[in-house]
Amino acid sequence: MAIQKQYYRRKKVCKFCVERIDSINYKDVKLLSQFVPERAKIMPRRISGVCSPHQRRLTDAIMKARNIALLPFATE
Amino acid sequence: MRNYEIMFIVNPNVADDEIDKINSQVEGIITSGGGTVVKVEKMGKRRLAYPVEKFRDGSYVLFTITATGDVVKETERRLRVMDAVIKYLTVRMDEEIRRQEKIKAHRQKRALRRSTNSANRQAPEQSIEEQ
Numbered sequence: 327m328a329i330q331k332q333y334y335r336r337k338k339v340c341k342f343c344v345e346r347i348d349s350i351n352y353k354d355v356k357l358l359s360q361f362v363p364e365r366a367k368i369m370p371r372r373i374s375g376v377c378s379p380h381q382r383r384l385t386d387a388i389m390k391a392r393n394i395a396l397l398p399f400a401t402e
Numbered sequence: 403m404r405n406y407e408i409m410f411i412v413n414p415n416v417a418d419d420e421i422d423k424i425n426s427q428v429e430g431i432i433t434s435g436g437g438t439v440v441k442v443e444k445m446g447k448r449r450l451a452y453p454v455e456k457f458r459d460g461s462y463v464l465f466t467i468t469a470t471g472d473v474v475k476e477t478e479r480r481l482r483v484m485d486a487v488i489k490y491l492t493v494r495m496d497e498e499i500r501r502q503e504k505i506k507a508h509r510q511k512r513a514l515r516r517s518t519n520s521a522n523r524q525a526p527e528q529s530i531e532e533q
Contacts, residue, residue, distance in 0.1 A: 395460070398451040
């Protein structure tokens, strides 16, 4: 018998799919910084709920932004 | 020929007209190699996310160009040599542009189909009411 979950967990949805954001650009710091928490690491999919194709592009964009000092590699 | 974006950071102590000089220099390198400069954008001074060569700020410049790989190579080499430029990044954009056009076309097609479908559905309903 399956144990029923006692609390209701909200279903996570991919921000980029829902809001139809086509381009994840490395220059868009405002958008990217939503996915880099305090320690400046890239937020994992299990927390943000981003779908895998978009997560791939997001990671790519964040890495480019880091390279040109728009986003930090780590917080000091 | 491919589309690229070259972004570089200039030393914050360099004056605005000096940056213009650097820009025209870079433009010269690109055009002499057979490339074309689509757009030059000065993004102004902003804070760096981490110190680069002990600078905490920098002036960002963005070039949108159409050129071959050799031109990009040469431009990067020249940027590396320039003292005022503290960091640069080249990104290939043609695949990204193509992808976006594909998405746009797909979306238009879907919107068209949806509008015709709804028009068909509404038509018989109206005829019933008329009867």
